[in-house]
Every structure is written in structure tokens, then in C-alpha cells.
Amino acid sequence: MSTQSSWGEGDFSRFICTANHGFAPYAQEELRRTFGAVKSTVLVPGEILLAGLPAAEEEVSVRLLQESPTFLRHIQPVQFQENTEDAAQSLDKLVAFILNHKELSGAKVVLQTRKTEASFWRENAASLKQALTEKLDELGCEWVIRDAEYVVSVFAADDMLYAGVSRPEQNLSDWSGGAVRFQKEEGQISRAKFKLLEAEQTFGIDFTSFHKALDIGAAPGGWTSFLLERGLEVTAVDPAKMDASLLASPKLTFLKKNAGDVRFREGEFDLLVCDMSWSPKLMSRLVSDLLYSLQSGGTAIVTVKLLHKKPLALIKEVIDTFERSRMQIQRSKQLFHNREEITLYMIKY
Ligand SMILES: C[S@@+](CC[C@H](N)C(=O)[O-])C[C@H]1O[C@@H](n2cnc3c(N)ncnc32)[C@H](O)[C@@H]1O
The missing domain is CATH 3.30.70.250 (Malonyl-CoA ACP transacylase, ACP-binding)
Structure with a gap:
């Protein structure tokens, strides 16, 4: 069909x-x-x-x-679906479908290809992209990787080929399959840093606009290093060790303590982040108890670990707790770099 x-x-x-x-x-x-x-x-x-x-x-x-x-x-x-009994013929039909999209001519276009493990297309998704691109010369578009005007999405399933043409914003994410890729930096302290980088990009947060951040559950320091790089003063709290490379930073105050045992001035911070990887109920109570130290209008980014089998109910419970603490939820999202967790982006009113 x-x-x-x-x-x-x-x-x-x-x-x-x-x-x-x-x-x-x-x-x-x-x-x-x-x-x-x-x-x-x-x-x-x-x-x-x-x-x-x-x-x-x-x-x-x-x-x-x-x-x-x-x-x-x-x-x-x-918008296109074709079974792949005759793979070469289905690929030809796909090429004809794409060539039919006259709006692509002269436009910046990204071709995103994905496949299942047992796909009729045996090689990898990149080689499918390559094979298709070679047949699409007459389209006269500019092939780009990012900042495209149009996305041509191709999915090679086990025995079916699917495709569609859309604007990047229609796909919820302009990354292929929403898989956000960052390059690992040399000396990067933890992979956790990618979560904050992705939050910055996905939620459109300008971290350089903040001055003083509280990082709860900060060790070994991936998030702290990100905040320092954005020019913030950071107070990091964790009973575990921070990476030695951070400790000399004049903008870092490290409290080697449990977050239940620290006190701050009221409204001392304009940003609070927490990546404690802990029971969500205890985490939300502990963070709520420290929210007096976040200015009104301040931002909070918190990861919520999804421990049991009813994440939707759990998320609602955590959100209710934060809303009772004058937090307005901006976004609740499972980022690509979140594993068994989601990220909450909130503003205090
Ligand atoms: C997933 S790691 C954080 C990784 C960090 N965001 C980074 O980028 O490197 C979780 C941390 O939370 C800390 N933690 C757990 N319970 C805590 C508590 N009650 N108070 C402070 N830190 C806590 C752990 O010691 C651990 O270092």
C-alpha cells in the first residue's frame, strides 16, 4: 500500500x-x-x-x-508509506515522493533517517541518508544539519518505509528522533552536565542572566562546572567529593554537607538547581525547605527520579508539592539525557 x-x-x-x-x-x-x-x-x-x-x-x-x-x-x-517487499522499488517511490515537494527547492533542508534493528535496510541509517541524497540532486535544495527550513524524515521499519516533510518546529525537536547530541569535552566531569546543557537549549534558558546559584546534590560537579562556565557564583552542597579541578575556583563555595543541614539567607540565590537522584518525595520536601533562599522571580531546575511504575501520578504529586511552595511550573520534560527521570523547570512567584 x-x-x-x-x-x-x-x-x-x-x-x-x-x-x-x-x-x-x-x-x-x-x-x-x-x-x-x-x-x-x-x-x-x-x-x-x-x-x-x-x-x-x-x-x-x-x-x-x-x-x-x-x-x-x-x-x-x-505522509508516505510503502511496504518493502521490493526494496529498490519502494526507495524509488520514496525519492519520487520527496522530489514532488517543490517547496524544498532552494530551501535549507535536513534529511533525517532512522531505522529499526531488523529493518529491510541492512546498513546503518547514515548510509540510507547518503543513498537517498545521491538520488535527490535535482531537488536543488541546500542540505544542512541544523537550522533547516524543512525536515524530510525517513523511517525504515522492519518491512515498511515511512516518510514525511515538515517544518522543524512541527516535530517537537529538530534533532533526528529528538536525540540531542553534545560532544563530550576533554576533562568533562560528568555526563550529568549534558542534562543542564540540554535544559538550556530545550527550555531556552539564558543562564548568563543569573548571578548566584545554589546547586543541591552537586558532586562530582558537572552542573557546577556548567554554571561556573556561564559566569555564575555557585554554592554547591553535597556530602560527597567534588572534582578537584573545581575547588580552586574563586566563584565556588562548596559545603560538604547533607542538604538537610545547611542554612542560607532569605532570597540569597536567583537560581536553584538540584540533581539529587533521590526519592522524589524526599527530594521535593528537601528542596521545598530550601526554597526560602530563592528570590521571588528566581528559577529552579530539578530532576525527578521516576522510581515506581506510575510516573504520571508521581510527577503530579511532586508538582503539587512545589506549587504549594510558590513555584510555577514552566515545563516538565523528560530530556533525551534524562534516563529514569524527568526535569522540572520552575519559576518562583
Ligand atoms: C546524580 S549525582 C549529581 C551529579 C551532578 N549534578 C553532576 O553534574 O555532577 C547525585 C548527588 O546527589 C548527592 N545527594 C544525595 N542525597 C543528598 C542530600 N541529602 N544532600 C546533598 N546531596 C545529596 C549524592 O551524594 C550525589 O553526589
């Missing part, structure tokens, strides 16, 4: 939807809460779904951007 249309069909559209591994059921629940009925097929267990939604393509993106789901990381429209 071949389905080809330019922007979806009437009040029904289909998307390949991606979440962090193991969290697709919750992404699906978010879709169900937003759109009512969702018809879905699993493409990669726990991670990638093909979802049919009772709304037009443009409307799906607008509503998802408004609602900013926590677990749904990325969507890509399915």
Missing part, C-alpha cells in the same frame, strides 16, 4: 512518535489525553510508535506545542 499526501488528510493524521526507551506507553497516554482516541502500532518496543490521531497534521503540532508533553520527545508526520 502506498499513502502519499502533502500535509495529511482532513481531520486524521499519522505520526511516528518517539520517547526515551521504556517510556513510549506514557507518551501514548499523553496523546490519548490530548486527542482522545489514538490508534497505535509499535515500531520499536517501549520507544517508537506509529500513531493515528483524530486531528489534521498542522493541528496536532500546534496542540502538542501548546501542551508540551513530558514524555513525547519527537514526532514526524507520515
